Amino acid sequence: MTLWSYDHKVTQQDFLMPKDTFFNLPEDKRTLICNAAIGEFAEYSFDQASVNRIVAKSGIAKGSFYQYFENKKDLFLYLVQLIAEEKEKYISPVMRNPDQHDIFTLLREIYLSGIQFAAEHPQYAEISRKILESKGKPIYAEIMADNLPSAYVFFETLLENAIERGEVRADIDIKMFAYLIASMNALVIEYYIEYLAQKYDGKMMETIDKFLDFLKNGIGEQSGGWTSK
């Protein structure tokens, strides 16, 4: 399981981890630090997040911070791992048997779990979003090294299987739509969070179903009548 794809790979122990000192801490102090850090990284990108602010919010000395973590990146990668583990819990039973359902059912579950996760953990979702948006920066590659394979490949496979089964038109550009569907996942979540509600409610299902209906049928009035060019 990774942050953005939906396979079942078990996360391996990462190379960089908080020091023992951190795990020896009483739990409330550990969560205090984690919460301060989550708040910081939800508000600022990795580069712009400030260790000074984190220690100030945590009420610990700066020296202590570096007794717990090797550096800022160490803390960040640890949090990313925590978030990935939390997101794991949102994967529905349907997604665990992807071969037994059609692609629209699967996509529905994926989008659903994505929105639900974002609604219940807005800060986690915001951090995930900021990571995706940091494509090109060094930290992005480092995170993706721990979170492969990419979501794109996952969606490509999904589309290939769906075409074989006759659920999806065979003339689409698989690579392009894998890219679009993966990106639109983030888009729909953003839209939901920004414009509709902060919590998981009935409207959420409506939003997803509207979107899936669009994915399948488009927005054209006369389906099938219009062709490009």
Added chain:
Amino acid sequence: MTLWSYDHKVTQQDFLMPKDTFFNLPEDKRTLICNAAIGEFAEYSFDQASVNRIVAKSGIAKGSFYQYFENKKDLFLYLVQLIAEEKEKYISPVMRNPDQHDIFTLLREIYLSGIQFAAEHPQYAEISRKILESKGKPIYAEIMADNLPSAYVFFETLLENAIERGEVRADIDIKMFAYLIASMNALVIEYYIEYLAQKYDGKMMETIDKFLDFLKNGIGEQSGGWTSK
């Protein structure tokens, strides 16, 4: 005309502008500075772009920089204005008479001009992209103040008119699809630039038409047969 929407409003003189000293400069020196700055802002976000690097790349003294511009923001807003003016040139005749064409033709022109602009001015496009991705930061609001109305409202109007004419299903959520279409514009451009080519060629049209076909008809095998829920 603004950076992301397609109305015909004429850009007003901005409050913050380079000083006279800058415009008194010989043209080659001015473009030298602009090119250095464009390169910097294409590589780094506004916050992370460095005046030190810009002056180093320009070969001018730091003091000189502040003889030309009030501050970093002054330079940046000036460049944004230049970019918007350049993008203006890509608006096709079709877009200048939006009432005489159906929505898919209009969208085709919009996406086309977007990709064409990005292909021919990758650095400008990258700067535009970075701006859109800086939602929430102070500089974003400042830019949008000069570039209203937002693209969302523009697409909402486009959809409303299309529904009235029977080109688009009347049961869609206009706000949601305005948001999606606006965002997907950026997505398609990103996909094209990242995976297909750097320059404007035949493949480009193909990409756009594939996407528009999807917009109208969806990716479902049997159009109209499947409904959500």
Added chain:
DNA sequence: GTAGAATATGACCTTGTGGTCATATGACCA
């Protein structure tokens, strides 16, 4: 009680930032 290890601390270091300013340069005019 005391030795010794683990942890807590904040002053301090280097580096880079946006921005300033006194001074130097050079062009134009009397």
Added chain:
DNA sequence: TGGTCATATGACCACAAGGTCATATTCTAC
């Protein structure tokens, strides 16, 4: 030649960043 004014310059400033380290404190075991 001397005076004036726009421009050019880089040393300098205050600040914040990530990170270090000698020292102080607390905990554990004998």
